[in-house]
Amino acid sequence: MKFKLVALLLVAFTNQTFGQYQGIEKDINKNRKGQLIIKAKPGAKVTVEQISHDFWFGAAISNGLAGDYWSAEDQKQYREKFLINFNSAVTENAVKWLSMERKQGEVNYATVDGILEWADANEIRIRGHNIFWGIEKFVQPWLKEMDDKELETTLKNRAYDVAERYKGRFVEYDLNNEMIHGNFYEDRLGDGITKKMTDWFHEKDPNAKLWLNDYDILTGKRLDDYMAQIRKFLSQGVPIAGIGVQGHLHAETFDRSELKRSLDSLSTFGLPIRITEFNTPGQRSKWVDNKTDRLTPEQELVKAQEIVDYYKICFAHPLVTGILQWGFWEGSNWIPASSMYRKDWSPTPAADAYQNLIYKQWWTKTSGVMATDGQSKIPAFYGEYKIVVDGVEKVVYLSKEEKTLEVEF
Numbered sequence: 001m002k003f004k005l006v007a008l009l010l011v012a013f014t015n016q017t018f019g020q021y022q023g024i025e026k027d028i029n030k031n032r033k034g035q036l037i038i039k040a041k042p043g044a045k046v047t048v049e050q051i052s053h054d055f056w057f058g059a060a061i062s063n064g065l066a067g068d069y070w071s072a073e074d075q076k077q078y079r080e081k082f083l084i085n086f087n088s089a090v091t092e093n094a095v096k097w098l099s100m101e102r103k104q105g106e107v108n109y110a111t112v113d114g115i116l117e118w119a120d121a122n123e124i125r126i127r128g129h130n131i132f133w134g135i136e137k138f139v140q141p142w143l144k145e146m147d148d149k150e151l152e153t154t155l156k157n158r159a160y161d162v163a164e165r166y167k168g169r170f171v172e173y174d175l176n177n178e179m180i181h182g183n184f185y186e187d188r189l190g191d192g193i194t195k196k197m198t199d200w201f202h203e204k205d206p207n208a209k210l211w212l213n214d215y216d217i218l219t220g221k222r223l224d225d226y227m228a229q230i231r232k233f234l235s236q237g238v239p240i241a242g243i244g245v246q247g248h249l250h251a252e253t254f255d256r257s258e259l260k261r262s263l264d265s266l267s268t269f270g271l272p273i274r275i276t277e278f279n280t281p282g283q284r285s286k287w288v289d290n291k292t293d294r295l296t297p298e299q300e301l302v303k304a305q306e307i308v309d310y311y312k313i314c315f316a317h318p319l320v321t322g323i324l325q326w327g328f329w330e331g332s333n334w335i336p337a338s339s340m341y342r343k344d345w346s347p348t349p350a351a352d353a354y355q356n357l358i359y360k361q362w363w364t365k366t367s368g369v370m371a372t373d374g375q376s377k378i379p380a381f382y383g384e385y386k387i388v389v390d391g392v393e394k395v396v397y398l399s400k401e402e403k404t405l406e407v408e409f
Contacts, residue, residue, distance in 0.1 A: 027316035029379070032362070034398050036378040040370050040389045040409040047367040047388045054382035054400055055315065056125065056274065056322020057358055058088030062332040066094070066114025070331075077345045078329060079118070085340070085355065088125040090276065090324050091115060095128045095173075097140070097158060104142045109165070116169050127324075129276070130174035130213065131162055132197060134183035144184075152189055156200045163204035172209040174244055174276070175201075180214050180225045195238050202239070213244030213276050220258040221249070223265060230269060243271050247278035248326065251285040252299075253306055259313050267319045275314055277326040279338040280306045287337035295337050295348075303338070304353035311357060 064070045093099045094111040101107045119126045185193050198210050216222040233240055243266055266273055281287045314320045327333030330343045340351035364380040382400045389409040398405045
């Protein structure tokens with residue numbers, strides 16, 4: 001089949017050479033594309049259009065989406081911009097125990113429920129962040145006042161509550177956040193508490209996928225510690241569903257070699273990897289404390305290139321399954337300078353670079369006529385497709401697991 005491929009306009013700043021990663025496009029094609037095999041009568045008109053990606057291109061959802069403290073216009077813009085940019089999400093704060101139950105016995109389910117309702121209605125895959133968080137400053141004072149027996153019972157009840165109420169609603173959860181940086185619960189209740197947490201949760205939701213999540217891993221600074229912790233948990237029988245790694249801890253730029261090395265090291269476990277919280281500029285930049293100054297036009301272009309390079313390295317890696325930005329709008333982002341949209345919702349160059357990358361470079365769309373043998377083989381990014389042959393439409397899913405999908409008309 002001879003297809004007339006749709007021409008794609010590429011922005012100039014996405015053409016940077018990757019030095020030692022000059023094979024990155026080859027890796028992307030190898031790890032992110034399968035094959036659609038279309039069978040139909042010779043000469044039939046065919047169009048193939050990607051509807052969605054298998055890979056998670058996502059962002060954190062602010063509590064503001066389900067609240068009443070934004071203006072109606074900001075609510076509208078936030079929801080619209082989310083849907084044109086992202087296919088997946090993570091709760092930024094709503095599921096955190098401190099957010100849900102600041103005062104003992106007063107549990108706020110409304111924000112979580114509102115976010116889930118919107119995500120379900122828009123077919124957004126969503127992860128729950130997080131069930132527990134043992135960094136001491138994020139542990140409620142009323143928990144610290146309990147004796148060990150009462151504390152363990154309360155942890156069990158928390159696991160039961162979330163698992164039972166939201167069974168099947170979240171694709172996955174962060175189990176106990178940032179444990180290499182502090183774990184009040186392990187300090188109090190001993191080394192086996194992580195396994196108990198997973199067991200309690202699985203009693204009420206046996207199919208729940210429970211992930212680890214931590215930071216300063218992709219810089220290499222805490223990589224060895226994280227890998228040692230993962231090995232320990234696996235030896236204890238902790239059912240780790242995936243490895244979450246945050247993408248905050250660089251400055252205005254990031255170390256390309258260290259990012260790739262860290263991902264390669266983590267891949268030795270054979271578990272899926274997600275970049276769970278991404279910002280650029282990052283947490284070690286001056287923009288963490290400088291919430292009001294704007295990036296210069298030149299700095300905005302650097303930011304756009306940083307996003308493209310970061311995404312390319314991660315997308316090319318076979319075990320990375322997604323990247324989630326930790327804020328995309330300046331009006332609701334802990335590092336405002338890292339936003340793709342300004343407070344007035346005007347796009348930054350980063351938004352244009354991101355959309356070009358995802359929806360043009362990494363999007364399969366083509367058309368043509370069937371060859372004389374009635375069979376066409378099309379390299380295609382994994383995801384959902386609408387295929388139309390002489391007016392007959394089929395919607396199919398090309399999965400990374402199957403790699404090849406045969407569609408007969």
